[in-house]
Amino acid sequence: MSTSEVYDYIVIGAGVQGSFTAYELVKTKKKTLLLEQFTLPHTRGSSHGQTRMIRKAYDQNFYADMMDEGYELWAQLEREAGVKLFRRTGLLVMGPENSQSYLDFKSTLEKKKIPMMVLTPDNFNQHIPNVILADGDGAFVDTTAGVLYADRALKVAQEQFHKLGGVIKDQEKVIDIKPGLTVTVSTSAGVYQAMGLVITAGPWANKLLAHVNLHLPLEVVRINVCYWKEKVPDLYHVNKRFPCFLLTEGEGVKDHIYGFPSNEYPGLIKICEHEDAQARSRSSNICYHNGSETDPDQRDKKTDCADIDILRRYIAHYLPGVIPDPAVIESCMYTLTPDRHFVLDRHPAYGNIVIGAGFSGHGFKFGPVIGKLLCELSLGELPSYDLSPFQISRFQTIKSPL
CATH class of the missing domain: 3.50.50.60 (FAD/NAD(P)-binding domain)
Known part of the structure; x- marks a missing residue:
């Protein structure tokens, strides 16, 4: 031209x-x-997608610091547009109570005096029904966290x-x-x-x-976004005050597992795996994804399902109200730095x-x-x-x- x-x-x-x-x-x-x-x-x-998690629970302080303003800016946008963008649900964080990853998450909230509720094996099911806390795991709730309507x-x-x-x-x-x-x-x-x-x-x-x-x-990887059917409708629904959740690590789980209350699709709960480089290699800044790199223009040609097998085992053991077979699988892409x-x-x-x-x-x-x-x-x-x-x-x- x-x-x-x-x-x-x-x-x-x-x-x-x-x-x-x-x-x-x-x-x-x-x-x-x-x-x-x-x-x-x-x-x-x-x-794309209907929901993303918003939280201050991080294992690095600088991200929690940025999210102090992040919450304010999301609220400001809600006011300017007159549209609801955030729903507070809390975030349940679980993991081996003496593991570095779990302790780092907890320490960040404690240092910044972010409102949290520490749960014990004795009172866990009073606050979080239909979830089994693994032996030796600790648990706490970041009460400021919730769901962004993406x-x-x-x-x-x-x-x-x-x-x-x-x-x-x-x-x-x-x-x-x-x-x-x-x-x-x-x-x-x-x-x-x-x-x-x-x-x-x-x-x-x-x-x-x-x-x-x-x-x-930068490494581009295709991610499976999985939705799992509740055995009883709305058992884990956002209206039943079921929180978002994050498992820092666990038996047979190398990376984070995270989930959302059912909301996007009726009767389906969103549970996915999220790789955490910090958990894999805390002594090194070098960590690569264990999957194969994806050309973003050929995304749907990749069909790796190793993460789904991990999720099946986790759900079968610890989420008794969820059928351990994905009902819907969607695609997203991560662009990873080392x-x-x-x-x-x-x-x-x-x-x-x-x-x-x-x-x-x-x-x-x-x-x-x-x-x-x-x-x-x-x-x-x-x-x-x-x-x-x-x-x-x-x-x-x-x-x-x-």
């Missing part, structure tokens, strides 16, 4: 991180374009961005990026220029970063290109905070948080897996 549209900032990728980044930029009166390769809404990336939240963020004058163009795949004082982005439908660019492309991050001579150690921490940084060679990537399956709840941080980086402002855990430079000593 002979002419280009000119903006102050372009954001590539309209998932939760990109949508909130664009929203924050347009709030500062910057002319902002949000580009998306698929038709919105879509289920191809990592931000699809609704993403739609609201995009609507608020549009109301403030932001431009969304979907069905436009980026085919080239030319860095410089002015960044030029070419898509399947047009050419755009801006003084700043933010890349929040999820599983497609490295495909886009190749245009600006950068490759990050240490499972995010990438929030400027391009090492081009300061006007900012990158948000590698959210490793736990980034959705941070959407409003990450949007604010990527906006601050784009504007050249001092970030609101210490971003050293999220800098690209930390990967310089990462070695290839054996």
